[in-house]
Amino acid sequence: METPKQITTIQAAAILISTIIGVGVLPLPLFAVRAADTGAILVTMIAILIASASLWLITKLGQRFPSLTLVQYSDLLIGKALSRTTIMLIVLFFALLTSLAAREFGEVVITSVLKKTPLEITVLAMLLLATISARNDLTTFTYIHHFYLPLIVFPAILIVALSLKNAQLVYMQPIWGSGPIPQMLPGILTIAALFQGSFVYTMVIPHLRNPARAMKGSFWGMLIAGGLYLSIVVAAVGVFGTEETKKLLWPTLELAKTTTLPGNILERLDAAFLAVWVTAVFTTLFSSYYFTVHTLSKVVGLRDHKLLSLFILPTLFAMAMYPENILDMYEIVAVVGQLGLILTIGYPLLLLIIAVLRKKRGPSHEQKQGNPAT
Template sequence: MNRPRRITLLQATAVLISTVIGVGVLALPRFTAQSMDTGAPLLTLLGLGVGFLGLILLTLLGMRFPQQTILEYSEAILGKFLGRLGTLILVLFFALLTALIAREFGQVVVASVLRKTPLEVTVLVMLLLAAIPSRNGIDVFAYIHQFYLPFILAPALVIVALSLKNADPLFLQPILGNQPAGMFPGMLTVAALFQGSFVHTLIIPSMRRPQKAWVAALWGLGISGALYVVIAMATLSVFGPELTKQFFWPTLELAKATSLPGAVLERLDAPFLILWVMAVFTTLLSSYYVTAYGMSRLFNLQDHRLFSWFILPFVFVLAMLPGNIHVLYDSIQWVGRAGLVPTILYPLLLLLVAALRGKRGASGGQQTTGQSS
């Protein structure tokens, strides 16, 4: 399949950053504190390492098949039946992931801002906001992520930096934590936050220089992962592990406890929620796009626009299945850990089989001579 190579290195990096930084920002400190107590920053770093492993596998495969996505070269590697089965599993997983992202967004908004708004309305509006732009091509998809990135990244860094004036380094000791038994399951939970980087497989075939996919992967996950580590560290150092465990959304509480110098704003939770909504939108857009695109490849169609509307009611029903917030977060942890199989182990299987069978795609050239990346 010949694709126009319009996506620059900056856009590819922006897609990864704005996809990974999303709804999980709010609950990350609670999950890590429950798993490893004062070792939450270390646990976040370990989870980042697992997330990097998955992205490395996808990048290796993408550079081996520079003109195809994983949904296409999987059939060339495993055969038509097994390749389609793998695509089906990926589509189902990202449909469920999209539903959980939308539901968590609705839960936060209804609980903290729009208290009288029905949860169903909030979830449906966000899904519609993702469905409409997902009908565009991959170049427009990349432009959207590039546009929103500064509004997501810069304010988040400012808020975290300002919160450190209230930090107590004693809350971060011992660095290894007091609950070593929770390291492995907690690491898998944190690694699930980086599953959105799977969208990189859709980006590589449209990059002007696919050989620079490595650079985009390193910068993209490096920046977003560093932000997660800093958020875990800042929240824990301000509230301590025990209080962090009691908050549903510790990062939101951190914004409430942070003020601008000179008492310009005594609480930063309102601006933080604005940038968080943008972050959720870009994350939801990526998972929704992967689902719609995967459906089109499953039925061997070139255009995914039809499925942007087709999957909407199914994702909405899935989003409303958890009965309450406790069931929701149990589902998020379970689905996130189970999702490491299709997002990490499946690419590992494809890479090993491709190497053993000597499978390799045609090399992709640049679209136009002299174009910068």
């Protein structure tokens, strides 16, 4: 039974924002500073542009095939065998993202809050929460993101805005950094990889009330999420400077520790920030988990993805526990993220080029309802 088209443009933007803002918030300034020193802001801006290009490709494809899923229009454009093979690679990639996000969550929790709790317990708890949530339909998936969005965005903006009062402009100069762009490329790609959760938009567009407004939703989603990421880098570099930021494993968390509310109502905001961050991690993990099981169910031809959400849990947990330590995990995150860009940017680009050259378009929702055989 087909899910009715009832997702609004605002809800679509909310899904994008709460999916993109997640575990990457904590080490983001570190990635940016390692790539280009004082050019961290420039590196982040270039990465946001790359991520925006990827989202634009996904949205254009979705508007061209407004009633077809990623699996359906991939089969139509490049054939079933090649399509299913590539999409299985994408599913595997998002399964890896899910497991690594859960591992990073566990590392932060046992380091900052629950220091005597075994790592396995915290990782498994978050994966179980995502597993149970992923058993819902797409409508519930949308409502969850829409509900949690204000709890993620507004506190994060408040903390960044308050921290900027301690920023020093001299720490951010020169803006172009310490080296040529080619040397910054690995860092740019690592930061761009933090936005790859936006690929879930391929799952959302077929269920939009008005697919013609999908580009508007993607624009606002990337603008708000990208703007928040950029402001976090500006605040961290402005407060700590590049050399101090390089010594911090999670600069954004340290930024929250140095921030106070006016009147010293709260002397440190790190506890409040961690609560916001846990919510952001859940929504990101929830999206990648849901996309994994939802797309996999389409590939194997299942009518429902609920069984798969439980079936893949042990595999995700095993992958999450594979890295030996947190440094090993971040090395894997960088490699997996950069290679994943080939799938999340290269594959939609290939499909769009083929669709344009072959002049292929999918039926509109109204046409599909009028002709069930389409």
